[in-house]
Every structure is written in structure tokens, then in C-alpha cells.
Amino acid sequence: MSTDTRAAVTIDRRSASNKDIRTPKDSGGDKWVGGVSHVILAIWSIVVILPMLWTLIGSFKTTKEIFASPFGLPADWSFDNYVNAWVKNNFGQMFLNTVIVVGVALVLVMILGAMCAYVLARFSLPGSRVIYYLMLAGLTFPIFLAIVPLFFILQGMGLLNTLPGLIITYVAFALPFTVFFLFSFFKSLPYEIQEAAYVDGASEWRTFFQVMLPMAKPGMAAIAIMNFLGLWNQFLLPISLNTNQDNYVLSQGMASFASAAGYQVDFGAMFAAVIITIVPVLIVYILFQRQLQGSVSQGTSK
Structure with missing residues (x-):
């Protein structure tokens, strides 16, 4: 052999x-x-x-078909219900309002949350632990208890019943969880890389945006998805602080559509409105589920 x-x-x-x-x-x-x-x-x-x-x-049936055959297929696969929900019931404008509010709030909360978590995790500053614990306390504060103070604060700022006022409120309530989630990611990053960036002459801003922030990309992706789901489905804040129908978001539109019709609800159009509301959430989750799974596995391995 x-x-x-x-x-x-x-x-x-x-x-x-x-x-x-x-x-x-x-x-x-x-x-x-x-x-x-x-x-x-x-x-x-x-x-x-x-x-x-x-x-x-x-969503493809008429109201009569829904009551006559709840579990049967529609006789005609028509998009009339979607047209009625989008045009006649003004869901197109509400969809645009929701995209603006959630999109701007998500960008702001990710930037501010990442910067705050980075400073609290990487630097020893006077009162940093107190600030961190105050952020944690914000997670335990029920939203409904803050409705009345928020109402008067936004009224005094002239932002009541406006999209900017709703954006600021969304950012305030999403910020504590964002800081709490990203704190551990920035804490676990090696200090040698940060020191190497300083040796190469990088400033604090450049070190954060070009070195540390890309390393925390899995955590950023995960918290972005969670914030998007929570802000998109938010109901109590807009229904209490945004009573102007021109600035309605989708969650308000669904409730207004069902209550205003009384006993003459167009269930086909309402089901179409539900699909319009949940489809963006499903698309975002399907596209970014790998990042969410990767971030969870990376966080547990550390």
C-alpha cells in the first residue's frame, strides 16, 4: 500500500x-x-x-358575499375595494402621512439612540449611569399616563395635531428602548479598534460614524425593525394627540372608518384597508429577517 x-x-x-x-x-x-x-x-x-x-x-368580496359565504371564494376577483379604500376613504393620504411620520421618526431615533448608547457605553462621564438608569425607567412608564402632559406640552409648542408633533412624540417614546438595546452592542465592541482609530488621527465623530457604527450594524438592523413595527402600529398616541383628519395616520383611519360607518360598514373596503396597512410591515420583516436573526445570534454569542 x-x-x-x-x-x-x-x-x-x-x-x-x-x-x-x-x-x-x-x-x-x-x-x-x-x-x-x-x-x-x-x-x-x-x-x-x-x-x-x-x-x-x-378584501376581494362585496359585503353581501362576505355575509352570504364567509369562507367561500369571491365571484369576481376585483380591486374595487382597494380603490374605494385608497381613494374614497382617503387611505392614500393617511398612508403617506404614516410613511412620513414613521420614516422621519425612525431615522431620528436611530441616530440619536445610537449616539446616546455609544457615549454611555464607551465613555466614563459624570452622571452617565444615572442617565442610563433614567432611560431604563422610561421603558416602565405607561404611555397612557403621559397623554395629558404631552397634550399640554405640544399645545404650548404649537405642535398639537401636527405631523412634526407626532414625530417628536414617537422619537421620545422609542428612544429608551433603542438606547437599552444598543448599549450592550457598543459595550461589547473591542476597545483596541477605537484606540487604533484615535492613533490614526480620527476624530470622535469619524470614529463613531466610520468605525464603531458599522461594527454595530446587526444591532442597528434589529432595533430598526422593532422600532418600525412599533411605530407603524402605534394607535394611542396619534388618536390622542392628532385629531386633525388631514393628518390622520393609518391606525387612526382604520378606527375612524369602522366607527363612522355605523351599521353600514363596507366590510370589503375595510378588509382591503387592513391589507394595505399590514402589507408594508410584512414586506419590511421579510426583507430584513436575516439581519434580525443574525443580530440575535450575535448578541447571545457575546
Whole structure:
């Protein structure tokens, strides 16, 4: 037997032995737990998917068809309900208002939250721990308790019932969670890279934006998705601080549409409005779910 053949046989034996050693053996209890978990997840998926599927099918039906055959397919797959919801019920303007408010608030809260978390995590400043704990305290403060003070504050600033006032409020309530989430990411980054940037002559601003912030990209992506979902579905703040119908966001429009119609609700148009509201959220989550999973796994590994 040649030397190459002996080496190949040795490698094959080692790989086979390593495979036998590393292959986990599932016990009966593990299989039972895995089977029960899959059954629970399947039931949960059905509970979540079926109402959404029923709403999607109902958005192509008329109100008579919905009551006559709630679970049947529509006779005509028409987009009339979407046109009625978008044009007649002014959901187009409300959609634009929502994009403006959520988009601007998301950009501001990500920039301010990242800068605040970076300073609190990387620098020892007088009162930094107090500021951090105050941020944590903001997570425990119920929103409904701040409605009355916010009302008078925005009224005094001349921002009540305006989109800028709603943007400022969104940023204020999303900032504590953003700082709390990003604090651990910036804290875990190696100090050697920051010191190397200083040695190369980088300023504090350049070090943050060009060195440290890109390294925290997984955490930034995760918190951006979470903030987007929370701000897009926000209901209590806009319904209390934004009573001007020209500045309505989608969550207000849904409630106003259902209550104003009384017993003459156009359920087909309402289901179409629901689909218009949730589709952007689904698209954002589908596009960025890999970043969310990567950031969670990276955070747990550290």
C-alpha cells in the first residue's frame, strides 16, 4: 500500500470516528419534546395565518358575499375595494402621512439612540449611569399616563395635531428602548479598534460614524425593525394627540372608518384597508429577517 493510500485511509478513519463521536443521539424524551413543539408551532401558525388569509380573500368580496359565504371564494376577483379604500376613504393620504411620520421618526431615533448608547457605553462621564438608569425607567412608564402632559406640552409648542408633533412624540417614546438595546452592542465592541482609530488621527465623530457604527450594524438592523413595527402600529398616541383628519395616520383611519360607518360598514373596503396597512410591515420583516436573526445570534454569542 502506498503512502498516499495509507494517508487517505487514515483521514477517512479519523473523519468517521469524529463523525461517530460528534453525532448527538436523541433520547426518547427529546423526540417527544420536539414532536410536541412542532405540533404547537403548527397550531400557532394556523391561528395566525388563517385570519390573515380570510381577510385577504374578503378584501376581494362585496359585503353581501362576505355575509352570504364567509369562507367561500369571491365571484369576481376585483380591486374595487382597494380603490374605494385608497381613494374614497382617503387611505392614500393617511398612508403617506404614516410613511412620513414613521420614516422621519425612525431615522431620528436611530441616530440619536445610537449616539446616546455609544457615549454611555464607551465613555466614563459624570452622571452617565444615572442617565442610563433614567432611560431604563422610561421603558416602565405607561404611555397612557403621559397623554395629558404631552397634550399640554405640544399645545404650548404649537405642535398639537401636527405631523412634526407626532414625530417628536414617537422619537421620545422609542428612544429608551433603542438606547437599552444598543448599549450592550457598543459595550461589547473591542476597545483596541477605537484606540487604533484615535492613533490614526480620527476624530470622535469619524470614529463613531466610520468605525464603531458599522461594527454595530446587526444591532442597528434589529432595533430598526422593532422600532418600525412599533411605530407603524402605534394607535394611542396619534388618536390622542392628532385629531386633525388631514393628518390622520393609518391606525387612526382604520378606527375612524369602522366607527363612522355605523351599521353600514363596507366590510370589503375595510378588509382591503387592513391589507394595505399590514402589507408594508410584512414586506419590511421579510426583507430584513436575516439581519434580525443574525443580530440575535450575535448578541447571545457575546
